Amino acid sequence: MPLLSFLDREKSVAQPGFSRWLVPPAALAIHLSIGQAYAFSVFKIPLTQLLGVGKPLPQDWKQTQIAWIFSLAIVILGLSAATFGKWLEAAGPRKAMFASAVCFAAGFYISCLGVLSHQLWLLYLGYGVVGGTGLGLGYISPVSTLIKWFPDRPGLATGMAIMGFGGGAMIGSPLAIKLMAYFRTPTDLGVGKTFLVMGTLYFVFMMFGVFTVRVPREGWKPEGWTPPANQSAMITTRNVEVNAAFATPQFWLLWVVLCTNVTAGIGIIEQASPMIQELFKGRIGPIAAGGFVGLLSLFNMGGRFFWSSVSDYIGRKPTYFIFFALGALLYFFLPQTGANHLNNVKLFVAIAAVLLSMYGGGFATIPAYLRDMFGTHHVSAIHGRLLTAWSTAGVLGPVLVNYMREYQLQHGADKASAYQGVLHVMAGLLVAGFIANLLVRPVTEKHWLAERNV
Amino acid sequence: MSENSSKSSPAxxxxxxxxxxxxxxxxxxxxLLSSMKLFQTPAAAAIRPASPTK
Structure with a gap:
């Protein structure tokens, strides 16, 4: 379509003089928007009170029905990233970002219709399926472009974008609360109008990313930078095609690395508020626990930038060794800080904050690890397929935590002690991740893409 | 000369x-405002509203 031809990859090739420092803000515009998904919980209560306007009626939706909207969005995120990754590499980041913006905004608009007509399936379709597709496309769209613009600092570059996904909830949550308060009337909670406005705001914001992003010209490299002569064997100079990468043990080892790191992180995120209240009963109430959750989200975001930048200096494999070794120790030790043992709130908060920083760091460092293993040619597509590990962890983590805790409570453990078993299992998961990381070796020559095909 | 010698306007x-x-x-x-509640005394925190934006 000629009208949309500006989205073509060849139209987004940077002209001489274009600064690469314009690309991270373009990527952040996408990630800060789609990161709103992590703030979806602010709609949980209002969506269960739409008909009763402030108090639930029997015909209102139940919390368990609402919870599926977010779960569906995260599962579709992984599936769409895995499915459309290869298309993205051919179509270029601008077209993918545009498609992401259209899907993400359309998800809000369809959900608005669902709220106005009180049809739950429209929210599943809208925010869950259509919006989830936008999440997946948006998440991976800037990755390979950033890595190509920053061959000297790939961890820093992708960390900046993925930090945006962590920060998106911090914008999306207060924005939604303020909008719902603004649109609320005695007969309407304002959720539908909030969806409409948020869809439009995010679409416009994402268009800034669409129009700003550029891909580097063939053969471009940063001024004064030459690839190091004695590069680590863990950083390839070759490329691996996405389907070939999918068949390598390295891909599946990194899949385990991501899955275990995310599952363990969810172990804290899922239970953060009740955990601190039950471990320090009488000292920490619900309001202070809310503050603890906020603090964790700051460390989750900051860790994405910090650890991915550190990985540029110490290497990807050592960075994950830190996550898994230190993480396992800290998870094992965390229950000892509770009121039954050391009774030290500050120590508990400090350990949880470090753990959450490493959870975020795991997300942000994985694109650069993939680039080191498989080259830049199909890195977004490979990253897309690896994100199925996130979808898996998103289901596995909460199930593991909730069922294990329930089991322990049924067998006579008190609420505070029940966390011990859960956190020790998380430590065990990180040991499994440590072993997977240990087994990662450079990809063998038979998987390399011939230079003429790059 | 490489193009990141920056012709894009700094503005x-x-x-x-x-x-x-x-x-x-x-x-x-x-x-940050929300997380400050963690460091308040229980008595002070109890009279504060739950929402970080209010």
Whole structure:
């Protein structure tokens, strides 16, 4: 379509003089928007009170029905990233970002219709399926472009974008609360109008990313930078095609690395508020626990930038060794800080904050690890397929935590002690991740893409 | 000469970073306000509203 031809990859090739420092803000515009998904919980209560306007009626939706909207969005995120990754590499980041913006905004608009007509399936379709597709496309769209613009600092570059996904909830949550308060009337909670406005705001914001992003010209490299002569064997100079990468043990080892790191992180995120209240009963109430959750989200975001930048200096494999070794120790030790043992709130908060920083760091460092293993040619597509590990962890983590805790409570453990078993299992998961990381070796020559095909 | 010797206007680069930095800063500020409740005494925290934005 000629009208949309500006989205073509060849139209987004940077002209001489274009600064690469314009690309991270373009990527952040996408990630800060789609990161709103992590703030979806602010709609949980209002969506269960739409008909009763402030108090639930029997015909209102139940919390368990609402919870599926977010779960569906995260599962579709992984599936769409895995499915459309290869298309993205051919179509270029601008077209993918545009498609992401259209899907993400359309998800809000369809959900608005669902709220106005009180049809739950429209929210599943809208925010869950259509919006989830936008999440997946948006998440991976800037990755390979950033890595190509920053061959000297790939961890820093992708960390900046993925930090945006962590920060998106911090914008999306207060924005939604303020909008719902603004649109609320005695007969309407304002959720539908909030969806409409948020869809439009995010679409416009994402268009800034669409129009700003550029891909580097063939053969471009940063001024004064030459690839190091004695590069680590863990950083390839070759490329691996996405389907070939999918068949390598390295891909599946990194899949385990991501899955275990995310599952363990969810172990804290899922239970953060009740955990601190039950471990320090009488000292920490619900309001202070809310503050603890906020603090964790700051460390989750900051860790994405910090650890991915550190990985540029110490290497990807050592960075994950830190996550898994230190993480396992800290998870094992965390229950000892509770009121039954050391009774030290500050120590508990400090350990949880470090753990959450490493959870975020795991997300942000994985694109650069993939680039080191498989080259830049199909890195977004490979990253897309690896994100199925996130979808898996998103289901596995909460199930593991909730069922294990329930089991322990049924067998006579008190609420505070029940966390011990859960956190020790998380430590065990990180040991499994440590072993997977240990087994990662450079990809063998038979998987390399011939230079003429790059 | 490599193109990142920067012909893009510094004002444009600053504008781009402000466009994404300001909303992010607003979000971080709100979250920081919320997390401060962890460090308040239980009596002081109890009379504060739950929402970080209010």
């Amino acid at each position: 444009l680069i600053l504008f781009a970073w402000l466009l994404v930095g300001l909303p992010l800063g607003w979000g971080v500020y709100n979250t």
